[in-house]
Amino acid sequence: MGAMSHYFENDAALKHDLHELRFVIRQKEYRLKTDAGVFSKDRLDIGTRVLLETVLEEEKDPVSVLDLGCGLGPVGVVLKDQWDTRLTMIDVNQRAVDLAKENLKRYGLQADLRCQDGIQEGEYACIVFNPPIRAGKKVIYRLFQEAIEHLSQEGHLWIVMRKQHGAQSAIQYLEDLGCLVRKVKRDKGFWVFVAQKKSTGSSRA
Numbered sequence: 001m002g003a004m005s006h007y008f009e010n011d012a013a014l015k016h017d018l019h020e021l022r023f024v025i026r027q028k029e030y031r032l033k034t035d036a037g038v039f040s041k042d043r044l045d046i047g048t049r050v051l052l053e054t055v056l057e058e059e060k061d062p063v064s065v066l067d068l069g070c071g072l073g074p075v076g077v078v079l080k081d082q083w084d085t086r087l088t089m090i091d092v093n094q095r096a097v098d099l100a101k102e103n104l105k106r107y108g109l110q111a112d113l114r115c116q117d118g119i120q121e122g123e124y125a126c127i128v129f130n131p132p133i134r135a136g137k138k139v140i141y142r143l144f145q146e147a148i149e150h151l152s153q154e155g156h157l158w159i160v161m162r163k164q165h166g167a168q169s170a171i172q173y174l175e176d177l178g179c180l181v182r183k184v185k186r187d188k189g190f191w192v193f194v195a196q197k198k199s200t201g202s203s204r205a
Helices: 046-058 074-082 094-106 137-149 167-176
Strands: 019-025 028-034 064-068 086-091 112-115 124-129 151-162 179-187 190-197
Touching (some): 019 074, 028 074, 046 074, 046 124, 046 151, 046 190, 074 086, 074 094, 124 137
Parallel strands (some): 064 086, 086 112
Antiparallel strands (some): 019 028
16 A cells, blocks of 8 residues: 555544635635645635535524544534534544644634544434445444434434445435435535434333
8 A cells, every 4th residue: 555645534643635625605715724635735626615505504503513533624614603503513633633633723612622443422412424435334333323413303314425435325324224315405416404303102111
């Protein structure tokens, strides 16, 4: 294998390439610090934009949000800026987490930032996830399973995937886990879908 670095791994030896990432969501411009070795370092990824815009349209101030695989933090920064919510951000890449911390600070925003592989604790009303396709299906499906386990009973897991990257298979997997899944948007080859736990019905403890 060569010396190629992946955004879903840690590579402390990677040279820095600090610059600014600019994008507009809901008529507001965001300017985030970015660097080599993180996901979509030069522009806001189309899938991330479609996911963000859809979630902002569909959700109404959920009490808690998890930005899973937060990268340098565009999703977390925008959602925390636009909503009054308790935000947690997780990424396996330490450089990405450090950037996310600086980007939150730039906008005076607070979040629980964690550099770790997957979800280890907590319960969330809204989980937002743009899966790291290059990490492979095994990793992504494990993260789907963890997300459902840590989703509140009424909570929503929002996912964006390209159709050719296995969106339909992912929907089937989530349904096999016992979720209700709804396709919400198709845009530029991306599907945005939302998963919920099925209601436990009227059974009482």
